[in-house]
Amino acid sequence: MGLGVSIYPEKSTFKQNKEYLDLARKFGFTRIFTSLLEIDDDAEEVINKFKRIIEYGNSIGMETILDINPGLFEQLNISYDNLGYFKDLGAAGIRLDIGFSGYEESLMTKNPYHLKIEVNMSSGTNYIESIMSFHPNKSNFCASHNFYPQKYTGISQSHFEATTAQFTKYNIHTAAFVTSQEGELGPWPVQTGLCTLEQHRYLNIHTQVTHYRLMDNIHDLLIGNAFATEEELKAMSEAFLSPHPSFEVELNEGATELEKKILFDEVHVYRGDRSEYMIRSTSTRIKYKDQSIPAHHAEPIKRGDILICNDDFGQYKGETQIALQDMENDGNRNIVGRIKKDSIFLLDYLKPWSTFKLLP
Known part of the structure; x- marks a missing residue:
């Protein structure tokens, strides 16, 4: 499993890309994606730009896949x-944006x-x-999914699951794309993010990645x-x-130091004996059974609320x-915070007996 970034040498300098790759490598990134779909300018000059940064990536342990098409x-x-x-360019491989017949x-x-x-995973054909x-x-x-620069054109959850299953049944190594909320460069002049799943377009990167991690059907994320x-x-x-997937939490002001410890230190x-109404983490009641947890914030419960029994x-x-x-509250559950609004949907992907962390 690996992490990757994308660079666009035709629209950026060697210095910018070098600094970016150095930063990414610091955080454990090992893949580079770049796009060479067509060459409009002097071919030799363009190819030299790509070769120089690909070779630098290789020197720091980052392999490059070049996105190309038959043209x-x-x-x-x-x-x-x-x-x-492509071997002479230093590339580790090529991605076929548009494929051939299968034999090729x-x-x-x-x-x-x-x-x-x-190859491209997103088409939904045979x-x-x-x-x-x-x-x-x-x-x-x-194989890897496409990314989509135009708002509302990213693939749906159902299409993603169906097309991914076509590849995972053959144990093919897979990849997909998340989007930065700050990045402005892509292969085309206009873009509103570059994600695979449309629902990810405006989500923070932690939530996007956690979604893929919980789905557990994609090996690499770029x-x-x-x-x-x-x-x-x-x-x-x-x-x-x-080691564990994590959920970002908005903490209630009334949460005590002990409650914070229960949430964030464990x-x-x-x-495993799941309920339709709640995810239960029961080990904390054993560890903290001798501690006092006075009742507070015992209002009606909403989906995504984080509770500690008092x-x-x-x-x-x-x-x-x-x-x-949503549930009524009989006064014996303190609402100490809630999963961040944009991440509540992730709860549907957490499986019984899974471990997880909560982040302040």
């Missing part, structure tokens, strides 16, 4: 059965340079079936636009690489709960 093969006078050109892709995976051949019928070398074969901030790179790294476990709840005192539905 580029013709423009550069390259044949799909001889990929040495399979043949390309058997290239002598062991370049990765990455494309993968065509490729697999020609028995590709799966060690050199991978930021589609450049340049993400250091804070975003750090947040993405922590959300992706931490690794919570979603109790002194009035007998043996359940100290149990941590997250509401999955």
Whole structure:
């Protein structure tokens, strides 16, 4: 599993890209995506720009996949059965934005340079079936979803799940894109973020990454636009690489120091005998059974509220709960905070017996 960033050498300087890659590498990023769909300017100058930054990426342990289409093969006078050109560029592989018939892709995976051949996952056709019928070398074969610069054009959750399943049934290595809320560069002049899933377009990067992590069907995640901030790179790294998925919390002002300790110092476990109404983390009631938790903020409960059972709840005192539905409150549950509004939907993806953390 890996993290990646995107760079666009035709629209940025070597210095900008070098500094960005250095920053990304600091947070554990190992992949680079860049787009070479067509060459409008002097071909040699453009290719040299790409080669220089690709070689720098290689020098710091970051591999580059080049996004190309069949038209580029013709423009550069390259044949799909001889990929040495891309090896000379220093690329680890190529992504076929638009594919061939299936036979060509399979043949390309058997290239002598062991370049990765990455195909487009988002079309929803039987494309993968065509490729697999020609028995590709799966060690050199991978796939990634598209990203979508235009608002409202990113793929839906249902389409994402259906198309991803077409590839995961063959154990193909997969990737998808999240978007920076600060990045302004992409392969086209106009963009409103560069995400795979439309629902991610305006979400913070921690929430986007946590969604993919909980779905557990994508191996690599890349930021589609450049340049993400250091804070975003750090947040993405922590959300992706931490031992436990995490949920960001808006804390109530009345939460006590003990309640904060219960929420934020513990690794919570979603109790396996699940309820339709709440996620229960019961180990905290054992650890804190001798501590007093006075009743407060015992108003009606809303979906996403974080609850701690108080002194009035007998043996359940100290149990941590997250509401999955609106409920009445009998006064024995303190509402100490709530999952951040944009992240509440993530609760539907957490599975019983999963571990998780809560973040202030």
